[in-house]
Amino acid sequence: MWMKRTNYMRYLANESGFFPGSKVIITTRLGNLLNADEVYQVYKPEKFSTDEALELFSWHAFGENKPIQGYKELSEMFVQYCEGLPLALQVLGSSVRRKSLDVWKNKNDKNVFLEIACFFVGKKKNDTITILDGCDYYTLAGIHNLCDRNLLTIENGKLRMHHLLQDMGKQIVCRESDYPQERSRIWQHKESFNILNEKDGTKKIEGLTFDLNVLKKDEFETVHRSGFSYEHPKLRNLKVVNIETNAFEKMCNLRLLKLSCVQLSGTYEVVPKRLRWLYWRSFSSEYIPYGFPMDKMVALEMRYSNLKQVWKGAKVLGSLKMLNVSHSPKLAKTPDFSGIPCLEKLILKDCPSLVEVDESIVKLQRIFLLNLRDCKNLRKLPRNISMVESLEELNISGCSNLIGANKGAKEDEIAASASR
Template structure:
């Protein structure tokens, strides 16, 4: 039974197991319960399994009510148990209640209720154990189906979603059978920080279950559509989400619009467009109502009411600030980690809440800042708030910035504001560590203070617009500083003015200049006076003259579209931590190797002319090597095997790469090896068993037909992810199929009987007994002999 709750926190269990213990407890049910647990599914199973009386217990009824879905195991004697029948009636009755239907019988005849529940459940499609080759296959199928139903693409809403459910109910009330005979557009508008995105996520979780196969949440559109290519990426994501296909390339916006016009009218879809701020975005992603199938729902969040009129929204829902009661509760969760203030802080809390004006963002930020502080510190904050006008939200938020304990945390915050929003957290941490900051602790502190957000799904750093603008205003100063006196420059007109007029000074620590749609030529002399420059981003910029003018303090050099065929000797920067030259014109990285002992990240992705990797001899501390989509790359230098600290090697879509150097298999530190899309790569060596730290191996869309048998001896990989042509998933699920492929390959060369040795700790590594798992994928084992260190020798029939 599917849920209809707006908040995942309302569930205690993912699944309720209904079964007759005497029939199934010792065998199938226990195996299923264990398999569900290994997949992260929190299932309820009545462990006592004793019928303690005529009536079903109140605790069991509560377990049914607090479970997202129910799974009923109908065994031969299931209907002979009154307890089971009452449990089934409660289970099915709860399903009916959630769909606002009524289960017949009411308070009347108990037998009639049993009969109706049995009749109803018999009409549902289920899993017939007789149609599966083995119990193992049945278990796997059930677990996958439950995972799909339980997960259902839910989004994280908020740690403490105070007041969200009431907002969602108001939105849900806009839906009716009459309105859903056509496509429906709902607009959420209001000021920044008021909670539009949070409510949209909760609404998406609530309604999205009825659009299981066709729904999409496009987040932060304003931030993610600054260039035309960004809008193309959003179109690709939308098409992929709605049509349920792998992402495919769209050449331009107009082609994307045409595809959406052709496909969307035939699919009832649920789409959320978050933070829209221009008509161009609307035109590219949801043109008009004629694009959508009747019954589709489109939700748009925006600060601009006029945009909702342009798109002819059916409902324009203004997001109001929180009332006093909700504000105090949300503030308390962040300031005291409980629903209400501590007794000594009640009046102080009410005063702080009053100054926040019901704005969730301000309540969270100030609450987190005041957590575990003394009364004197609270009073100091209040005195500052009293001097700030009610409409100056940024000034109130700045109190949390001022309260950071040292300049390191403040500098990390300001660097993220200008350069690392939507960047990978580990990537930013490496670079900021290289700048002399303790970034791991610093970023954690900023997250705890609600000054920075962290998206666990994609590992990227995020920041609310108000906080970002507050940080940038701090850099600009009050009164506003001259451009050359600001520590960081990011606004394109400002950067261009400083560089063109050669007015840079030693105050400048970071610059970002992005010119993807025009040729921009800058004289390198413009950087001569910037002796403290740490962070430099030049996007599609031609830098003329002597590169020695660049500061030797550089830690991050991000230069998409680097124009030269090789990196010149004059660009030698011994302190660089990260080189990011995506979409470069490089043929050769360096003509002669450069000693870069600090370099930990080297990214040369999407460089169409790059023919070979650099010599890695002088890059002893390299941790991440990313050469994705380098279609001319043919040679990986053998010195790659000397990299003792390398964690990631990404060679995805290097379509001319035929062979890997044997030395690559010596990389004991590598955790992730990506070879997907290397269509000419036809084998991996058995030496791969030396890569003992590897947890992810992606090699789909390659020419590999024989999989190294030694893979199954990699302990770390057993709990990780593997993909090969035709195989993809968790290693413990894929390994049996890899063994089968190895057996098949041996058969073709005439080796019978086939012997495959697998080193394994115990049967449970597969998630179920090895014997049954192998039998389930077609390996009929005659004998299994336990060998030294827990390995198995499997002798297969022809």
């Protein structure tokens, strides 16, 4: 029985109803879960030596007792990651096989694999393609190759990866440097906060994610397991953490940024200008500040925000393809779309203060998805919306105040999709 939390242990000990004399075998990587008063015997299996590990990996990857010619160095990298654990060697060896190892000889496929492992597992495939294409990857080809090599799967349109493969990808990034700020991708929330708080980011960083709530949860679980004190006790009662914008000043190559429960203060001119994807959950301002660099942005996601309008005035954003400001209760107006000619997806789901959509949307020639689901105060759709030939999906379910004539006319021409 696999264990990872102490409450499961207590359940086993007190409430599970095993018959007298029953023996329970518990497997866990967290040795401090095992209380000496509750566990009679602890067995720590020995790890394989490097030679034994390489042989086991080779049997599963190549059907031989050693790596085939040209794959020894790559196999040793996998074996080093597995740290002598037989199950990991078996799972990874069976997953990767020879054709999977070829990925590491293809720079595009390797980078797509690492980006997905660090930031995009569980995200929609098509959205990921849009974002990573903006980073100059051949993403569709990369995803196809990864799936063909059993390194990635697609389930219900979302990217999935075996946790051992995902962990291995992250470990590869960790080995770029002993110092997090010298690595290409930062996904551990503690490391992200330390880099932002201490302002020691570097040009090496291309992607970073930070979620205050995840950091607090991780620290709570660490303290609960180890008994150590909180590393960041001041964060415990905060709902939003303030970060100064100059924390990003040295990250000139930052392209992927994912934030949650963060408020920025300072001048926005120092924020990296190469940003392609900005995911900012619980954005606290009423509009995106003037000077925030968006010229090269491909995807902007600001769900559960405090926005009243996305930005003031008109903007020319020639690269923006996806705009998502769903679940923003105060959003009252959409932007002028005249300067966003490449916009393909506009998602305004559950914005109850939204009354209308700017008429300029009918000028867009590439938009294929418009999601207005549960915009309960939406009164009308733009005139001539039915003339937008590229529009494939219009979701107006839950728009209870939409004027019937507009609603009916549009539904005759485009099926309102409730799937997004």
